[in-house]
Each structure stands twice: as C-alpha cells, then as structure tokens.
Amino acid sequence: MCPCPRGATLGRMTPAQRMYARAHLEELARRHRIKLRRTRRWKSEAHAWTRQAWIPRSMRSPVDYLIGLHEIGHIVLRHGYKEELRVEMCQEATAWAWAVEHADPELLRLFTKAHWTVIGSAMASFLYAEAQSRTRAKR
Numbered sequence: 001m002c003p004c005p006r007g008a009t010l011g012r013m014t015p016a017q018r019m020y021a022r023a024h025l026e027e028l029a030r031r032h033r034i035k036l037r038r039t040r041r042w043k044s045e046a047h048a049w050t051r052q053a054w055i056p057r058s059m060r061s062p063v064d065y066l067i068g069l070h071e072i073g074h075i076v077l078r079h080g081y082k083e084e085l086r087v088e089m090c091q092e093a094t095a096w097a098w099a100v101e102h103a104d105p106e107l108l109r110l111f112t113k114a115h116w117t118v119i120g121s122a123m124a125s126f127l128y129a130e131a132q133s134r135t136r137a138k139r
C-alpha cells in the first residue's frame with residue numbers, strides 16, 4: 001500500500017499534456033520492463049516482485065502523473081513490501097524524489113506549491129493513520 005494523495009486534483013492538464021504524460025510513463029515502463037495497470041488514484045501501488053505498477057486511470061492532474069512516476073520509482077528502486085515504518089517512510093520519500101528526478105521538465109513546470117502540499121499531506125496522513133492504529137493497539 002502506498003500513501004498516495006487522495007481527493008484534490010488541483011487543476012487539470014490539457015488533453016495534449018495528458019497524452020504526453022501517459023506516453024512518458026509508458027516509455028519509462030517499457031525501459032524498465034514494468035507492466036502498467038490503471039486504477040483509481042487512491043489505489044495506486046507497485047509490486048517490485050512482479051514488476052507491476054497500478055497508476056491513476058484518469059491522468060487529469062499533474063499529481064496523477066507524479067503518482068505514476070512514484071509507483072514506477074518503487075519498482076526501479078526495488079522497494080520491499082510491509083517494511084518497518086521508518087524503512088517504509090524512507091522508501092516513500094525516495095520514490096517521490098525519483099519521480100521528481102525523472103519527470104519531464106515540461107510537465108514538472110505545471111506543479112505549484114499547492115500540488116507539492118497535496119503530496120506532503122499524503123505522507124502526513126499516512127503517518128497519522130499509523131499513529132492512530134498504534135494508539136488503538138495499546139489500549
């Protein structure tokens with residue numbers, strides 16, 4: 001499971017940008033021998049052991065594109081599954097960094113501070129849910 005951004009799409013890409021974003025993700029997937037599958041944004045995930053990435057079907061917002069890159073990054077970086085929390089958080093951060101490093105500069109230019117806030121909030125929400133479940137477990 002990936003703490004991917006939910007909800008807010010924050011602006012849409014033009015049809016041409018969406019096609020370009022999809023084509024870029026498909027090209028990266030081919031290059032890294034990854035099978036791309038489409039899903040709802042909040043169900044995005046990657047399985048490094050089967051080399052499959054579930055990426056947002058809609059590809060409306062620049063955030064959808066970055067989620068796609070992030071999931072591909074998990075596989076390229078050979079991330080495990082069900083790691084300890086601190087390992088998982090490091091993997092999340094490095095998959096986002098990989099996404100930024102491999103994003104097309106033309107599409108990366110579409111990102112505003114609000115988009116980065118959505119991505120940061122996803123990490124914070126994941127930690128919040130983890131903390132909540134640990135608090136409940138101790139009672």
Ligand SMILES: [Zn+2]
Pocket residue numbers: 001002003070074091092095
């Ligand atoms: Zn992730």
